[in-house]
Amino acid sequence: MQNNDPHVPDQVQDGGAADGGVNADLDALTAKLGALESELAGARETVLRERAEIENQRRRLQRDLEQARRFANEKLLGDLLPVYDGIVLGLTNESADAKTMREGLELTLKQLEKVTQSNGLTVVDPLHQPFNPEHHQAISSVESNEHPPGTVVAVVQKGFVLNDRLLRPALVAVVRDN
Template sequence: MQNNDPQSHGEAFEQSAADAAAAADLAALQARVAELEASNAELLETVLREKAELENQRRRLHRDLEQARRFANEKLLNELLPVYDGLESGLAVEGGDLASMREGINLTLKALLKVAENHGMAQVDPLGQPLDPERHHAVSMVEAPGQAPGTVVSVLQKGYVLNDRLLRPALVAVAKD
C-alpha cells in the first residue's frame, strides 16, 4: 500500500528540511565548541606561562634580595680595610716614641671617622652649646664660672647621629644655675 497523500509528501519534505537545519545547527554548534575549546586551551597555556614567569621573577627577586643582604656591608668593610691595616702596622712597630705612636693613632682615628662620614654618620660634640635633651644626656652639673646655666662644659662621651637619626646621645656635664 502506497501512501499517495499529498500532505504526507509535504510533511516528509518539511521533516527532511528540519533535519537538514538541525544538522546545520549541530555542525555550527560543534564548530563553535571546537573554537571555544581551542581558545580555552590557548588561554590556559598563556595563564600557565604567565604563572611560570611570575614564579621565576619571584625566585630572582628572592635571590637578589638575599645577595643584597649578604653583601650590604661590602662597601663599608672595603673602606674599613685601610683602617684595619693602619692599626695592624701600628701594633707591629717594636719600640718607638710616644709622639709618633700618638700621631699614628690620630691618623687612624681620622681615617675611621672619614669612613663613618661617607656612610652618613656624624659625631655629636656639643662642647659650649646649650643642653639639647634630644641629642645630649646630662650626667652631672658642675660649677662653671663664666658659663651660662645649662651650657655643656665638658663632654664625657661623644654622641653619634646616622642620617639625622640619633645612634647614641653625647654624655655631658652642664653648668649649674
C-alpha cells in the same frame, strides 16, 4: 493528522529540511565550541606561563635580597681595611716612641673619621651648645657662672648620628638652673 499551528513546522512536510537545519546549527555550535575550547586552552597556558614567570621573579628577588643582606657591609668593610692595616702596622712597630705612636694613632683616627663620614656617620660633639634631649643624654649637672643654664659644659662620650637617625646620644654634663 494535520498540523494547524503555523509556528510549529510540519514534520512530515519539512522532515528533510528540519533535519538539515538542525545539523547545520549543530555543526556551527560544535565548531564554535571547539574554537572557544581552543581559546580557553590558550588562555590557561598563558596564565600558567605568567604564574611561572611571577614565581621566577619572586625567587630572583628573594635571592637578590638575600645577597644584598649578606654583602650590605662590603663597601664599608672595604673602606675600613686601610684603617685596620694602619692599626696593625702601628702595633707591630715596637721601636716607635710615644710621639710617633701618637702621630700614627691620629692619622689612623683621621682615616676612620673619613670612612665613617663617607658612609653617613656624623659625630655629635655638643660642647658649649644648648642641651638637646634628642641628641644628648645628661649624666650630670654642674653649677657655672660662665655659661647659661642648659648649656653643655663637658662631653664625656661623643654621640653619633647615622643618616639623620641617632645611633648613640652624646653623654654630657649640663649647667643646671640656679
